[in-house]
Each structure stands twice: as C-alpha cells, then as structure tokens.
Amino acid sequence: MVKSTTKDAQDLFHSLRSTYVATPTNLKIIDLYVCFAVFTALIQVAYMALVGSFPFNSFLSGVLSCIGTAVLAVCLRIQVNKENKEFKDLAPERAFADFVLCNLVLHLVIINFLG
Amino acid sequence: MMAGSGLHFVVLILAVAICGAASVFQPISDSHRSAAVDVFVPVDGSYKSLEEAYEALKTLEILGIDKKSDLSSRTCENVVKVLGSSSSTLKDAFYALSVNGILKCKTGEAVLLKDIVSQLQAGVKGAKSLLDFYYSVRGLVLVKEQFSGTDLSIGDAEAIFRSIKTLSQTDGRWRYSSNNPESSTFAADLAFETLAGVISLAPSEIDQSLIQTLKTGILKLFDSIQKYDDGTFYFDEKSVDASQSPISTTASVIKGLTSFAASESTGLNLPGDKIVGLAKFLLGVGIPGDAKDFFNQIDALACLEDNRFSVPLILSLPSTVISLSKKEPLKVKVSTVLGSTAPALSVKLTQAISSRSKDSSVINNQELKFDADSATYFLDSFPKNFDVGKYTFIFEIVLDDSANEKAYITEAQTKVPIAATGVISIENAEIAVLDSDLGSVESQKKLDLTKDGAVSLSANHLQKLRLSFQLTSPLGHVFKPHQAFFKLKHESQVEHIFLVKTSAKKSELVLDFLGLVEKLYYLSGKYEIQLTIGDASMENSLLSNIGHIELDLPERPEKAPRPPVQSTESHSSYGPKAEISHIFRIPEKLPAKQLSLVFLGLIVLPFIGFLIGLTQLGANIKSFPSSAGSAIPALLFHGGIAAVLLLYVLFWWKLDLFTTLKGVSLLGVFLLFVGHRTLSQLAAASNKLKSA
Numbered sequence: 001m002v003k004s005t006t007k008d009a010q011d012l013f014h015s016l017r018s019t020y021v022a023t024p025t026n027l028k029i030i031d032l033y034v035c036f037a038v039f040t041a042l043i044q045v046a047y048m049a050l051v052g053s054f055p056f057n058s059f060l061s062g063v064l065s066c067i068g069t070a071v072l073a074v075c076l077r078i079q080v081n082k083e084n085k086e087f088k089d090l091a092p093e094r095a096f097a098d099f100v101l102c103n104l105v106l107h108l109v110i111i112n113f114l115g
Numbered sequence: 116m117m118a119g120s121g122l123h124f125v126v127l128i129l130a131v132a133i134c135g136a137a138s139v140f141q142p143i144s145d146s147h148r149s150a151a152v153d154v155f156v157p158v159d160g161s162y163k164s165l166e167e168a169y170e171a172l173k174t175l176e177i178l179g180i181d182k183k184s185d186l187s188s189r190t191c192e193n194v195v196k197v198l199g200s201s202s203s204t205l206k207d208a209f210y211a212l213s214v215n216g217i218l219k220c221k222t223g224e225a226v227l228l229k230d231i232v233s234q235l236q237a238g239v240k241g242a243k244s245l246l247d248f249y250y251s252v253r254g255l256v257l258v259k260e261q262f263s264g265t266d267l268s269i270g271d272a273e274a275i276f277r278s279i280k281t282l283s284q285t286d287g288r289w290r291y292s293s294n295n296p297e298s299s300t301f302a303a304d305l306a307f308e309t310l311a312g313v314i315s316l317a318p319s320e321i322d323q324s325l326i327q328t329l330k331t332g333i334l335k336l337f338d339s340i341q342k343y344d345d346g347t348f349y350f351d352e353k354s355v356d357a358s359q360s361p362i363s364t365t366a367s368v369i370k371g372l373t374s375f376a377a378s379e380s381t382g383l384n385l386p387g388d389k390i391v392g393l394a395k396f397l398l399g400v401g402i403p404g405d406a407k408d409f410f411n412q413i414d415a416l417a418c419l420e421d422n423r424f425s426v427p428l429i430l431s432l433p434s435t436v437i438s439l440s441k442k443e444p445l446k447v448k449v450s451t452v453l454g455s456t457a458p459a460l461s462v463k464l465t466q467a468i469s470s471r472s473k474d475s476s477v478i479n480n481q482e483l484k485f486d487a488d489s490a491t492y493f494l495d496s497f498p499k500n501f502d503v504g505k506y507t508f509i510f511e512i513v514l515d516d517s518a519n520e521k522a523y524i525t526e527a528q529t530k531v532p533i534a535a536t537g538v539i540s541i542e543n544a545e546i547a548v549l550d551s552d553l554g555s556v557e558s559q560k561k562l563d564l565t566k567d568g569a570v571s572l573s574a575n576h577l578q579k580l581r582l583s584f585q586l587t588s589p590l591g592h593v594f595k596p597h598q599a600f601f602k603l604k605h606e607s608q609v610e611h612i613f614l615v616k617t618s619a620k621k622s623e624l625v626l627d628f629l630g631l632v633e634k635l636y637y638l639s640g641k642y643e644i645q646l647t648i649g650d651a652s653m654e655n656s657l658l659s660n661i662g663h664i665e666l667d668l669p670e671r672p673e674k675a676p677r678p679p680v681q682s683t684e685s686h687s688s689y690g691p692k693a694e695i696s697h698i699f700r701i702p703e704k705l706p707a708k709q710l711s712l713v714f715l716g717l718i719v720l721p722f723i724g725f726l727i728g729l730t731q732l733g734a735n736i737k738s739f740p741s742s743a744g745s746a747i748p749a750l751l752f753h754g755g756i757a758a759v760l761l762l763y764v765l766f767w768w769k770l771d772l773f774t775t776l777k778g779v780s781l782l783g784v785f786l787l788f789v790g791h792r793t794l795s796q797l798a799a800a801s802n803k804l805k806s807a
Binding site: 025028029032033035036039040043044047050051052054091092093094096097100104107108111112114 | 732734
C-alpha cells in the first residue's frame with residue numbers, strides 16, 4: 001500500500017512537471033516572480049520570529065509588500081493567460097499597465113507605513 | 116496759649132464733618148527730600164530732555180535742595196542752544212524758557228530774544244490745538260517774567276480768549292482741538308493756565324462776562340470730583356485709555372485753578388473741604404516711585420501752599436501711641452502741606468472715644484498747649500479714667516484772628532486713631548493638678564511669670580491641669596489680652612497649643628486629660644510648658660517657660676492616628692531639593708548588528724534566485740522596440756517607473772507624504788501618457804504579428 005502511494009505521488013509529480021513545461025514563458029516568468037516575493041516574505045517572518053517584532057509597523061509593511069505584489073502578480077497571470085475565457089478580450093498590455101499602476105500605489109502606501 | 120485770646124471768629128469751616136475711617140496724613144518731610152535727590156539727580160550728569168530737566172529742577176527748587184553746579188551748567192548749555200536756534204519746536208522753546216526761569220542761565224545778546232518772541236507770537240497766531248496755545252502763550256508769559264523791558268503783544272487777546280474757550284464743554288472738561296472730540300480733565304488744566312496767561316498779558320482787554328462763564332465752568336469741573344472713604348478727594352479721567360493717573364489729573368486741576376486764580380482779581384469761591392481733601396490725597400500718596408508722579412505731587416502741593424483763595428492746613432501726629440507708663444505728652448503738629456509753619460491757631464481735642472464703649476467720650480473739649488520752640492501742640496494730662504486700649508481722638512483746629520494775609524482752611528474735624536499702652540500687672544498666677552472626679556487639688560504651685568520657672572508636675576490621664584492668673588490694667592480693671600496661649604511640647608517635638616480664656620474675674624485654662632488623650636496622640640512622657648501673653652496695649656508682653664509636666668497616658672490603640680513626623684530641619688525647605696531622577700522609557704532591545712546584516716544578505720538571496728531563474732527560462736527583451744519613434748516612449752516609460760521608485764526611496768529617507776504625493780501625481784500623469792503610447796505600440800505590434 002505504501003509503495004503504491006509513493007508511486008502515485010511520484011506519478012502525480014511527474015505529470016505536473018510535464019504539464020508545467022508546456023506553459024508559455026511569460027507565465028513562467030510571473031510564477032518565478034511570485035515565488036521570489038513569497039520567499040522574501042518568509043525570510044522576513046523568520047527574522048521577526050528570531051528577534052522580536054519591535055518595529056511592528058516595519059515588519060508589517062515589509063511582509064505586506066511582498067504578499068501584495070505576489071497577489072498582483074497572480075492577478076496579472078490570470079488576466080494574461082490565454083486559456084482563461086473571461087479575459088479573452090482584455091489586451092495583455094492593459095493588464096500589465098494595471099499591474100504596474102497597482103504596484104506603484106501599493107508601494108507608496110508601504111513606504112509610508114514603513115516609518 | 117491760644118485759649119486766652121477769645122477771638123475765635125474767622126472759623127473757615129465750610130462743609131460737613133468728614134465721616135468715615137480715621138487716618139493720619141503727614142506733610143512733606145525730609146524723607147521726601149532725600150528721595151527726591153535719588154529720583155531727580157541723574158547719575159550721568161545730564162537730563163534726557165528739557166521737559167525732564169524742568170520737572171526735576173522745579174521739584175528740587177520747591178523742596179529747597181541745592182542743585183549741583185555742573186548739572187546746571189550742562190543744562191544751561193542745552194537751554195541756550197534751543198533758544199538760539201530758530202528751528203526749535205514750540206514745546207522745546209517753552210521748556211527751555213521754564214528751565215531758564217529756574218536756573219537763570221546767561222543767554223547772551225537780546226537778539227536771541229527777538230527770535231524767540233516772534234516765534235512764540237507766530238505760534239499764538241497759527242495755533243490750532245490747545246497744546247499749541249499753551250506752549251506759545253505760557254512761553255510769552257515766561258519771557259515777560261524773565262526778561263523785563265521786552266515788548267510783548269499777542270495780538271487780539273479777546274479773539275484768542277474766545278477761540279480757546281470754544282474748546283470747553285458743558286461738563287467742565289476741555290477738548291484738545293476742534294477736530295478731536297476727545298476731552299479730558301487734564302486738558303482743563305492746560306486751558307486754565309493758558310487763559311490765565313492771556314489775561315496776564317493783556318489784562319484790560321478781556322470782558323468780565325467771559326471770565327465769569329469760565330468760573331462757572333470751573334465749578335462744573337468740581338462736579339466730577341471723586342472721593343475715598345478717609346476723606347480724600349481726587350480727580351480721575353473717565354476715558355479708559357487715558358494715559359493720566361489720578362495723581363497727574365488731580366495735580367493738573369490744582370495747577371490750573373491756582374494759576375487762574377492768581378491772574379484773576381476777583382476771588383474764586385471753591386468748596387474748602389474739597390481743597391483740603393485734594394491736599395490730603397496728594398499727601399496720602401507718600402513718596403511716589405515715578406519721577407513724573409513725584410513732580411506732579413510736589414508742584415501741585417507748592418501751588419496749594421501759596422495761593423490766593425485757600426491754603427490748606429494739615430494736622431499730623433509724630434506718634435500715635437500714648438504710653439501711660441512713660442507719662443509723655445501727646446504731640447500734635449499743624450503745618451502747611453510743604454511743612455512750613457502755620458499761622459496762629461488753637462487745637463482742641465473735642466472727643467476721645469474708646470473702642471470698647473463707643474457712645475461716651477473719655478475726654479471732652481480739652482485745649483492743647485502750645486510749645487513755641489518746637490512749634491507743636493501737646494496734651495500732657497490725661498483724665499483718671501484713661502485706661503489702656505484703642506481710642507479715636509477727634510481734633511478741631513480753630514484759627515485765630517483775621518489778621519492773616521492768606522485765607523487758610525482746615526478740616527472740620529480730624530479723626531486720629533490712638534493706642535494707649537501701659538504696664539499690665541499679673542497676679543495670682545498658679546498651676547495645679549486636680550483629680551477629675553472630686554476636683555480636689557493634688558499638687559499646686561505658685562508661678563512668677565516674669566521669669567522662667569522650673570516647676571515640675573506629674574499627672575495621669577485621669578486628672579486635670581488648671582492654670583489661672585489675673586491681669587489688671589493700670590487703672591485696676593480686668594484686662595483681656597489679645598493673645599494668651601498655653602503650649603505643651605513633647606520630647607519628640609510634637610506641640611499642642613491651647614487658648615486661655617479670660618472671664619470677668621480672671622483668666623483660666625482647664626485641661627481635662629481624659630478627653631485630650633487622643634489629641635495628644637497617646638504620647639506619654641515629659642512635656643515642656645510654655646505660656647505666651649500678648650496684646651498691642653500691653654508693654655510687658657511675655658513668653659515664659661513655666662517648667663515641665665510628666666504625663667502618663669494609656670497605650671495607643673491600633674486605630675489611633677500617629678503623631679505627625681516633625682521635620683527637624685524646617686529651614687531645609689529653602690535649600691536645594693533632591694535631584695529628580697527621570698525615568699525614561701526603556702528603549703526596546705534591538706538585535707545585534709551582525710544578525711541584522713546576515714538577514715539583509717539572506718533577503719537579497721531570493722532576488723538573486725529570481726534573476727538566475729529568469730536567465731534559465733530564457734527571458735529576453737527582444738520585443739523592445741528598436742526604431743527611434745517607439746524606443747523613446749519605451750525608454751521614458753521605464754525611466755518613469757524608475758523615477759517613481761526613486762521618489763519612494765527619497766520619501767522614506769527624508770521627504771514627507773505631501774511632497775511625495777505631489778511628485779507622484781506629476782510623474783503619474785507623465786507615466787500615463789508615455790505608458791499608454793508604449794503599450795499601445797506593443798499591442799499594435801503583437802496584433803500585426805497575430806494577423807500576419
């Protein structure tokens with residue numbers, strides 16, 4: 001039984017991997033960006049766990065900046081992905097412009113809160 | 116001495132007796148003179164302005180103080196300079212002439228005089244306001260006084276008189292000029308002095324009816340006089356922003372009246388009690404602190420001292436305490452306001468009312484004897500029933516025969532508070548410890564309160580302490596002292612004070628220790644006894660340590676109040692206090708610097724990972740437009756985003772939100788245009804590719 005579960009897991013992993021290779025490059029770039037943002041957030045959380053949350057506003061602004069930009073990147077990915085039927089009519093350049101604008105606003109707020 | 120004369124007929128008592136509080140006014144004395152030297156002689160040897168010089172020199176002259184010669188010479192130089200120049204103002208010319216009148220400087224040729232005279236005459240002709248009239252007319256009067264033989268004419272005197280008179284008001288006050296509706300009592304003085312000057316320069320030309328209307332105006336002015344309770348009268352300006360104090364206003368009215376009366380042939384009928392009241396007000400000021408107030412006070416008193424209508428006389432007492440033990444007489448002085456001798460008169464003590472029995476008088480109608488050497492009146496014999504205590508003496512001045520050149524006036528009655536003191540005898544002083552139930556005496560000691568004793572008593576909480584003594588006045592009446600305190604002081608410095616009550620027969624204090632146990636904080640032990648007896652009329656007030664008493668009190672129960680902690684050093688409250696140690700908020704513990712730097716490095720790692728991943732994925736910028744037309748917007752777009760991010764960094768570093776928002780909005784608008792251009796070009800390019 002155990003063997004079959006691990007084999008199932010391996011099969012699942014392989015199938016996911018092969019499917020992923022087929023995704024277009026721009027989506028992969030966006031995925032990479034999301035991973036980068038999340039990792040940065042995790043490192044900040046680990047640091048806070050280590051030294052304490054003294055300037056709590058700074059910690060929050062750092063973490064929320066990463067998470068926020070990750071969320072915006074996910075939105076961009078959804079809008080740019082050609083397989084999504086809802087966003088068929090939306091030009092990817094428009095989505096990118098929205099992404100840039102939202103990021104700028106987010107970072108203004110973050111910098112203000114950073115202190 | 117005056118008693119035998121019998122010719123007491125010119126009694127110039129013109130009004131009702133002055134009611135209210137009694138007080139003593141002293142005429143100008145040497146303390147005024149020494150203060151005047153301090154106030155009016157400048158340290159650096161010269162005066163700031165001619166006005167100041169005039170005020171100072173006039174005051175010193177009235178008080179009879181010698182002026183220093185170098186001061187005079189320096190001021191004289193100033194005077195000659197002003198009189199010589201043709202461009203000095205009327206005010207400067209007026210004050211220069213006034214100072215010259217006091218110092219009598221040598222001015223040189225008479226050429227100077229003609230210039231001054233013509234300047235003043237021109238001033239009179241062209242005067243628009245009261246001050247212009249005042250300076251020019253009074254200046255001409257001063258020139259006439261100082262330089263005899265000069266020909267002065269002020270033109271049409273009657274027209275000038277009328278034009279000044281238009282500035283008067285019905286309520287007695289005067290305006291400063293025809294355009295200025297503001298009126299004041301001070302302006303009235305300027306007006307009267309100016310009109311007096313006009314009259315003296317051209318005495319035959321003024322119509323008597325005009326002068327008569329002026330006199331009624333003066334009497335109207337007196338309607339605005341104000342009064343204090345002690346019988347002093349004064350003038351004060353009604354307007355709120357007046358720069359004149361009551362002293363200067365009152366002084367100015369007096370100066371104006373006296374100068375007007377001096378130039379006027381018929382007398383001025385002014386109410387006498389008000390003149391005395393005004394003199395008392397000015398004397399009651401004492402020594403003023405301000406130079407201007409000092410000058411005003413002395414100048415007005417000098418006018419009152421020597422005027423044609425009424426010279427006030429002041430009754431003063433050098434000492435208001437009669438000591439029955441020393442048997443000194445009560446001295447009374449009568450003089451003018453500046454301290455010069457009064458004419459022949461007699462002083463009578465009409466009543467001496469004791470503070471205890473206010474309806475009957477102890478002394479009635481006693482004539483005071485006159486001592487010619489010291490020019491004082493004295494009373495040396497007091498009736499047998501004159502005991503110690505507080506009295507109000509009422510004096511009356513009766514002027515002698517009418518062969519006086521000046522008309523003197525006095526108050527109808529002068530009330531003076533007098534204190535009579537004497538030696539109080541203390542008899543039958545004794546202290547005893549009694550048993551509370553039966554009242555029987557356990558121990559009794561006689562006391563001699565004039566010296567400290569060493570009485571030693573002991574008592575417990577069931578007993579009483581009794582202190583009694585008798586105080587008798589010199590006449591044998593029972594004396595009730597103002598203060599009679601009995602103090603018990605414990606070894607631990609805790610003190611208790613009790614009042615000794617005086618009844619009709621004796622003074623007695625009974626301390627019942629049973630009731631006082633809690634008040635004494637249950638402290639047993641040795642208590643020192645101290646007795647204090649004092650009164651204003653008692654010449655031998657005493658504070659004596661009688662001895663000590665051992666008190667045996669029960670134990671303190673739990674809830675009883677503790678005695679207050681005695682601060683042994685009561686004077687340490689004036690020394691420096693303990694240093695305050697401020698407790699600041701403990702700063703938060705920050706992590707070590709190395710740890711923070713390690714994590715900074717760790718943060719950069721994902722970014723590096725991102726870049727590596729990008730290269731592995733094969734990300735490129737091939738779609739970057741190459742043609743110039745499209746490259747520029749694209750470059751500007753990226754540049755714009757970089758600029759916004761840079762602005763954010765600056766915002767974090769030093770800017771504030773509002774400047775940043777301004778910058779962001781500007782860059783945002785720019786980015787909007789450029790970005791739209793770039794992205795639309797990109798979209799067009801990808802559409803072309805798609806369709807192609």
